[in-house]
Amino acid sequence: MHLSLRMKMTPSRREALWAYGFISPWIVGFLIFTIGPMIVSFVLAFTRYNVISPAQWVGLSNYSKILSGDPLFWQSLKVTFVYAGLSLAPGLVLGLGLAILLNTDVPGISLWRTIYYLPSIISGVAVAILWGFVLNPRFGVVNWLLSLMGIKGPGWLSSTRWALPALAIMSLWGVGGGMILYLSALQSIPTPLYDAAKVDGANAWHRFWYVTLPMISPVIFYNLVMGTIGTFQYFTSVYVLTAGSGSPANATLFYNLYLYNNAFRYNQMGYASGLAWLLFLIVLFFTLLIFRSSAAWVYYEGQLKGRGR
């Protein structure tokens, strides 16, 4: 029996077995840690569940409460989007600008690149603690710099108005991460393109606008997608700096923080699951939106070749 099975196995069948054998750790993990939990959390979202007593079926009431009776949900959405706007756009401009400057052959270029990249590799709690003091209104470095320019700095993290800009400034410290991506994109642009543009009489601005920007637009696009999604994962800094409260007056109540508080502080696992699924829909919507709109402005090299023929 065993022998006949072996003989019947064609090479392609054997190859398939090997393939599935090699990827089996991921398949098992996918079932245990992704698909299974997705189903469970989908169901949990229709229940009231505090871990201690059994879950109670409540139908759509979690969702209806979130959408119509929970001002903190809307506040956390607002906080997340405002922060995305405040951090992504300056991050893009600054990261790209830096990459352009660091793509020249000025002396000590690798030292400059290291300096600008360094802050982006240290992250997490230590950096949040550091920035809590750097942004201190009374003795912080940021307000000291502003005072050198004759500006009296605001209260930053203690002010409802300046707390989010403060966190955005902190995120700009890690702009080196985006800079490295833009730099490698810049370096992959073939120089003949620039030479051809020069022959056609293009000045530096034209070369940037008509050659550089179209060539690196896929990277910009990728960064924007990941940045938007990343904002919905924002947690560590704001948890450390506000002790998980989203203070002052919920001005830094990020979506992820609100979800965490519901799940692990108030033990409302059903409600938090509902929040998680709404988050899923929001992220899906933005991913699709950016993907669809990308056709208008993202340039992939293959397209031009097709047009040229």
Added chain:
Amino acid sequence: MRVTSEQLERPLVRAPSRPLLGIPISELISKIAILLILSAGAAVVMLPLVWMISTSLKTMGQVAVFPPIWIPDPILWKNYPEALTFIPFARYTLNSVKVALLSGAGVLISCSLVAYGFARFRAPGLEILFLVLLSTIMLPPQVTLIPVYLLFDRLHWIDTLKPLIVPAFFGNAYDVFLLRQFFMTIPLEMDDAARIDGCGPLGIFWRIMLPLSKPAVATVAILHFMWAWNDFFNPLIYLHHRENWTLAVGLQGFRQLYSTKINLLMAASFVAVLPCILLFFFAQRLFIQGVVITGVKG
């Protein structure tokens, strides 16, 4: 920034520029301008780090002073031993090292095997599964968070390091993708040659793929170490008792309890980020490669 770069690249001197030290004057001026911008920016970027190190060596009296004192007087080296004994720093570090190394081993073993499966074999459904794998990058982790927590709760794994280590043995999309991309660049002729020499699929994996992919494997190892070292969310959820904390959670606890001991906090924070800084300097190239291939991780 855009405007500046335009101005920098445009020849500032119209007339046929005379070379100075073999460099045309216009180019020289633009280089000096770029250097000025870069050094001003670099000073601003380095300021927080300088403040951190300087504050970690200050007496309490010099900490919260305006304008900031940049060179501590006296230089208090004993802040470091004090900070590291003020909290069970060694214990937290040990936990962090355990998590980073063991989960790192899990990531390397599982992701390289899975990546090999996706890179070198053809089977019905395999391409679709690869797309499924990639799409999990877009899945917000919160969607699976609560059931996974409840699962570990049922297993009585809360307050152990297991929830931070075991899942790593089941592969993840980022690292599988990075390794698969690298495996694809290894010529198929290598596999054929090994096959003629009598190697099976496992032999090819062990003798061809892994040895030829050392840079990619090292990149995955380093990026994962950094991620695990800095991870705060998962240890926060799974580790409740003080003695089980990793460094990230321990630092946060330190800050919450003694937020006024700024010099000690900065000393502890600096020691906590030091491994990442050292790792970066030792393996800068691998690092940047990895980041460029996968985009920013985490």
